[in-house]
Amino acid sequence: MKVKEIMDEEFIYVSPDQNIDEVSIIMEKGKKFTTPVVDKDIRLVGWITSFNITQGLRDGKKKISEVMHSTDSVVHVNENDPARLAVLKITHNKLVNVPVLNDEEVLVGVVRSVDIVKTLSHLYEIKVYKIFKALEKELKGVSWDELMEASAIITTRRTGEHVTAEEYELRIKNATFGEAIWATGxxxxxxxxxxxxxxxxxxKKVARARK
Amino acid sequence: MKVKEIMDEEFIYVSPDQNIDEVSIIMEKGKKFTTPVVDKDIRLVGWITSFNITQGLRDGKKKISEVMHSTDSVVHVNENDPARLAVLKITHNKLVNVPVLNDEEVLVGVVRSVDIVKTLSHLYEIKVYKIFKALEKELKGVSWDELMEASAIITTRRTGEHVTAEEYELRIKNATFGEAIWATGxxxxxxxxxxxxxxxxxxKKVARARK
Incomplete structure (x- = not known):
């Protein structure tokens, strides 16, 4: 997966010449704690956080250029970088989001930590039931009841806790993949x-075929 | 997994009587875009974001109580809630973090979206090689070479792309679980x-045993 597949192409940006007051209102309305600063060709020239804004307002500064971080200090990724690089940069630098540039240094998107949480947590939310249904399809000639029976036996053997086939089926009906990997260790x-x-x-299938 | 296992117990908080100026400096220093507001018993009474601060500074407000969100509008979780509830609330409400209360409504921690990204992405970073090593151990009497051979055959059969056992081994040496599930669909x-x-x-093992 590439960065461009997880980035948000709807984002706000501001110019170095804008007033701090004005930008603070844009950020409040857009509910953005951080915002890229760009030139007239939408090339990244800096970065603003709410901290620069509050400090600027307290100190009576006027323009964004007076309080912004310069491009060199802005963590960014290229749209063709692997998506996990954006995840690593966000995690490592504890960022809310990271700007995405194309090969011409033009700002083309933003990867947001909240979107990453959504994408990552999706895997954890997959129902174990779905995995077993795929498994049943793959193990041709094995009935669902046989599959539940075997699962209950293996679980009892591994955990020491006695589980019936019916209990096992009920368990996986509601369990998510995230819960299952947590429960199995x-x-x-x-x-x-x-x-x-x-x-x-x-x-069992082989033994039955031989009979 | 419970909320208390993923929450951060190191957090900043402020009081409704503090000055906006003062709080803005605390938030800048602590690099926090949002902060819980508590009473003298550390019970949650409100919530402040950088947007409340910038608006307050622009409008010449003085106290935190004049600009904070009241408790009713603050999304929060209990320390004994399942961790995934915190993930869902953060995702659904697009939050940077969510305060954690105990049964006495006392603030005991904060779940940060950046920490969730770290926890969730950990699963994606598990090496596929590790899974195959566990597989080799489970399939007693099957050599590593046989396992790679079978994997190459199955991959060729499923994708149509010819893969040798050596190529397959090289592939899983570097691949992560996240990349593998992406690649297999x-x-x-x-x-x-x-x-x-x-x-x-x-x-194959059964066939060999019969010979």
């Missing part, structure tokens, strides 16, 4: 459990 | 592919 363990279930139902 | 597809690999190596 990590991604690898969750996956290894699935493999063990796959092996058990396959073995 | 989703979490379920990624798991189904792994299950197919597990089935193929198990079938």
């Amino acid at each position: 990590g991604l690898e363990k969750f996956f290894v459990g699935l493999i063990a279930i796959g092996q058990m139902v396959t073995a | 989703g979490l379920e597809k990624f798991f189904v592919g792994l299950i197919a690999i597990g089935q193929m190596v198990t079938a």
Whole structure:
């Protein structure tokens, strides 16, 4: 995934010549704590945060150019960078968002930490049930009941807690992937459990075919 | 996972009686765009954003109580709520962070969107190689080379692109879980592919045992 696939192309920007008062109102209305500063060709020339604004207002400064951060100190990414680079930069520098430039240094978007939370959390929200339905389809010739039965046996074996097939089905009906990897103790363990279930139902299928 | 496990217990807070000037400096120094407002018992009574501060400074207001949001309008979570509730509230309301209260309405922490990005992205950064190593351990009696061979065959079969075992190994050496689910077209597809690999190596093992 590239930066341009997760960036927001709707963003506000201001010019170095604008008044601090005016920009503070733009930021309040747009609900933006930080804003890129650009020249007439929309090339990035600086960055403003609410902290520059509050300081500027207290000190009686007038223009954005008097309080903005210069481009050299602005963390940014290129639209063709991998999306995870934007995630790493936001995390590492504790940013609310990061400006996205194209190869001509023109501002083309903004990656927002709130959008990243949304994208990342989507994976965690996938229902475990959906994974098992895909698994059932893949394990041709295995019924849903056999799959639940095997899952309950593997779970009992691994956790020591007795679980019936019905209880197992109820459990995965509501569980999300995020909860499942948390409950099993990590991604690898969750996956290894699935493999063990796959092996058990396959073995049963083979035994049945031989009869 | 509960809210208290992901919240930051180090946070700044201010009182309704403090001057806007003074609070703006505290927020600048602490690099916080938003701040809880509390009473003398650290119970939440309001919320301040940089927008309230800039507006207050422009309008010549004096006290925080004149510009703060009242408690009713402040999105918050309880320390015992599931962590995903904090994630949902942050995403839904596009917040930078959300205050955490205990059962006595006392402010005990703050969940920051930047910390959530860090926690969530951790899963995406797990190396696929690690998953395969767990798989090798689970599929007792299957060598690493057999596993890579089967993986290459399944990949070729599913994508149409010819991949050798060596190329496959090189690929997973550097790939992260996030890249893998993106490349395979989703979490379920990624798991189904792994299950197919597990089935193929198990079938080979059985065939070998019979010889």
